[in-house]
Amino acid sequence: MTANTPAMTPHESHDAHVPAYPFKPLGFRGSGVWVRFWFLVLFAMLCVGAVSGLYVLQNGLSVTNLTDELPWGLWITVDLSSIALGAGAFSLSAAVYLMGLKQYEAIARAAVLVGLLGYTSAMLALFIDIGRPDRFYHPVLYWNVHSVLWEITMCVLLYSTVLVTELVPIIIESTKLNNVAFLRKLAHTLHSFMPYVAFLGVCLSLLHQSSLGATYGILTARPIWYSPSAPVLFILSAATAGASLTMLATLVSGRLLNRQMVPSKVMNGVARFIGYACLAYLYLKMWSWLATNYYSHVPEQQLGAEILAENTPYNFTFWFGEVLFGAFVPMILLLWPRTRANRNILILASVMIIAGLVINRWNMTLSGFVIPMDWSPGVKEVLSVNRYQPALVEWGVSIGIVGYSWTAFTLGVRYLNIYPDWRPRRKGDEAEV
Amino acid sequence: MNNKPGMSDIQDALTPKEPESAPESRTELLSRREFVTLMIGAGASMVLAATLAEPLNTFAKDILQNRTTHADEGDARHHWGMVIDLSKCIGCDYCVFACQATNDTADEMRWNIRISDETPLGDTFFVTRPCLHCKHAPCVQVCPVGATYSRADGLVVMDYAKCIGCRYCQTACPYGARQFNWRERTDVNTHTPDFGTPEVPRRPRGVVEKCTFCIHRIDAGLANGLMPGVDPEATPACVNICPVTARHFGNLNDPTSSVAKIISAQPTLRLREDLGTDPSVYYIPPKGII
Numbered sequence: 001m002t003a004n005t006p007a008m009t010p011h012e013s014h015d016a017h018v019p020a021y022p023f024k025p026l027g028f029r030g031s032g033v034w035v036r037f038w039f040l041v042l043f044a045m046l047c048v049g050a051v052s053g054l055y056v057l058q059n060g061l062s063v064t065n066l067t068d069e070l071p072w073g074l075w076i077t078v079d080l081s082s083i084a085l086g087a088g089a090f091s092l093s094a095a096v097y098l099m100g101l102k103q104y105e106a107i108a109r110a111a112v113l114v115g116l117l118g119y120t121s122a123m124l125a126l127f128i129d130i131g132r133p134d135r136f137y138h139p140v141l142y143w144n145v146h147s148v149l150w151e152i153t154m155c156v157l158l159y160s161t162v163l164v165t166e167l168v169p170i171i172i173e174s175t176k177l178n179n180v181a182f183l184r185k186l187a188h189t190l191h192s193f194m195p196y197v198a199f200l201g202v203c204l205s206l207l208h209q210s211s212l213g214a215t216y217g218i219l220t221a222r223p224i225w226y227s228p229s230a231p232v233l234f235i236l237s238a239a240t241a242g243a244s245l246t247m248l249a250t251l252v253s254g255r256l257l258n259r260q261m262v263p264s265k266v267m268n269g270v271a272r273f274i275g276y277a278c279l280a281y282l283y284l285k286m287w288s289w290l291a292t293n294y295y296s297h298v299p300e301q302q303l304g305a306e307i308l309a310e311n312t313p314y315n316f317t318f319w320f321g322e323v324l325f326g327a328f329v330p331m332i333l334l335l336w337p338r339t340r341a342n343r344n345i346l347i348l349a350s351v352m353i354i355a356g357l358v359i360n361r362w363n364m365t366l367s368g369f370v371i372p373m374d375w376s377p378g379v380k381e382v383l384s385v386n387r388y389q390p391a392l393v394e395w396g397v398s399i400g401i402v403g404y405s406w407t408a409f410t411l412g413v414r415y416l417n418i419y420p421d422w423r424p425r426r427k428g429d430e431a432e433v
Numbered sequence: 434m435n436n437k438p439g440m441s442d443i444q445d446a447l448t449p450k451e452p453e454s455a456p457e458s459r460t461e462l463l464s465r466r467e468f469v470t471l472m473i474g475a476g477a478s479m480v481l482a483a484t485l486a487e488p489l490n491t492f493a494k495d496i497l498q499n500r501t502t503h504a505d506e507g508d509a510r511h512h513w514g515m516v517i518d519l520s521k522c523i524g525c526d527y528c529v530f531a532c533q534a535t536n537d538t539a540d541e542m543r544w545n546i547r548i549s550d551e552t553p554l555g556d557t558f559f560v561t562r563p564c565l566h567c568k569h570a571p572c573v574q575v576c577p578v579g580a581t582y583s584r585a586d587g588l589v590v591m592d593y594a595k596c597i598g599c600r601y602c603q604t605a606c607p608y609g610a611r612q613f614n615w616r617e618r619t620d621v622n623t624h625t626p627d628f629g630t631p632e633v634p635r636r637p638r639g640v641v642e643k644c645t646f647c648i649h650r651i652d653a654g655l656a657n658g659l660m661p662g663v664d665p666e667a668t669p670a671c672v673n674i675c676p677v678t679a680r681h682f683g684n685l686n687d688p689t690s691s692v693a694k695i696i697s698a699q700p701t702l703r704l705r706e707d708l709g710t711d712p713s714v715y716y717i718p719p720k721g722i723i
Contacts (some may be wrong), residue, residue: 015594028716029444059616060615060616060639061598061615061639062615062616063614068542068603068609068611068612069609071600071603071613072600072604073602084706105471126599129599130597130598130599130639131597131598131600131613131614131638131639131640131641132597132598132640134596135596135597136506136597138578138580138595138597139577139578139597141578142578142579142580142595143578143579144501144576144577144578144579145493145499146574147574147576147579147601148575148576149575149576149577149599149601150577150578152577153577167680213489215601218575219571219604219605219707220571220708220709221571221605221606221607221705266526305659368604369604373607373608373609374553375562375607375608375609375705376548376560376562376608376703376704376705383609415558
């Protein structure tokens, strides 16, 4: 491989809009044994996912452990988590293109890639989860504008288009496509539209990220769900965890490739943003809990909480998974300058936030279903508490979806210019402010 | 990678790089000009919003009405409803089985179910529950494709050809009245021919279904000059079969119908009225409850 080319230097590639190719993709030659092992893992995950997915499509949803009383489970958790974890794209794009914080473009491209992978993962999960995958396009043809789920579907579709629009110039710039004059011009035009595209993206994200919480929050018949705070909690946790996943992916790929992917100052700024986002999330979460569980008494709510406490690890996972280790501890780690300066701690904090988010989405989905509906005298004697353990095939599909996003991100890091401001790793990078 | 760095990594590490350029930073969040522009923009938006609010609101209401209510289906002079007399019900399950035979439903996805409870004095009574055909049906509001909708005559209907099987309606229905076709049906209907014969085809795998108030009988009956609730051919199977006439069916809009007379003559209750779903099924409570 030849030495560094001028096109690889920072800023030239994206600011000056000169033909940037040949951007030198990393490729896989000369990679260590760990990369080969990593690809073996990814390949295995994709195989498991493909087999499970085909099995479900062939045999229908009867092979899952879902029931009429508990019709949503692991796949909906995967779907909700993927969309939330893709939210870094909207917050970081907003920082770059709307608030003019240009230095964050160093990480915004990675956020766009992570975002698109999150949204496509969610669509994969939903494709398998609906009873009639052959009718996946129906929400586009048959509108019910009163349905919060229709609004989500349309926003997810439109926002995925926004993400593709943001990614296309990066793909053109990073590949031989850049040698085609027309495509180079297209990339340039798209790039100049970025502020408007980013604005559209922010609007769409603000709509559907919160509407996903409203999916549960509007259901009057389920007291444990019915809550005006659910939509806001969803968007706050999504902004937090989405930026965390982008940060984690950046730090881990930098570690594996011996590079500093984004300047320390940028990383520090992102980490501080996540810390404050954790604070906002915790504030509303605690008030939401206090208002419904402590300062007021709603009998159905009370009964639901008791049923959850008796039959599920809900209380433990809520207080330790979501609140303490999912938000409070990482908030301290990210807001205290001394811990924030250490990249290992940033990795730890983002893993905690991401785990907390997935636990939250699982708890949100399951809690409402576990408590049986009480619509008439006698129902309580007949309907039992609903229990759910995902079937093996549900795990298989989920593993495949995660494998898809990891594979695509690995290829993206290897072949696309998503970290334009990288530099080789130096001693002491881990503790650099 | 640490133990065996690749060639490209070594070369990258050895290649001198340009120093990181200083990031563009802004000392203040907004300049005076930007602030003024922002304020003018915000003011103009408010004026625009105030001007457009009323026409947009009317427009949105029209859309909502059209998407969830199919005014061209059913006759608005009718509002089909049911009265179930719990003081008469003996818990024989005939209505459950007749429904299963007529609508060809499997045992684990009954549209009409029966449960038991006790009065405070210890007397057993029975509650049967079809779909309640709510006026403000949560299932209709949440369906992303409008596969379930309200007709002008109050029936909440499924369009099996539209349903994508997302199961949000099951999540939203407060009464657990919706069943999903988890598998392709291959079972034998054990309630036929004793309790009737199937009058509608089986639903395909992957769609949600629910009680229809035997809509096929209502529509065909009206077309032939029959009155649902009066003529058995036009009346739901569960109502016809009841050996103690605990179930009554008819047009709630017509004060002379049997259901309207019963409701005006005695206290009735509806399930979870607090939710505001406005069900079309009324219950006469068992003795010892009121």
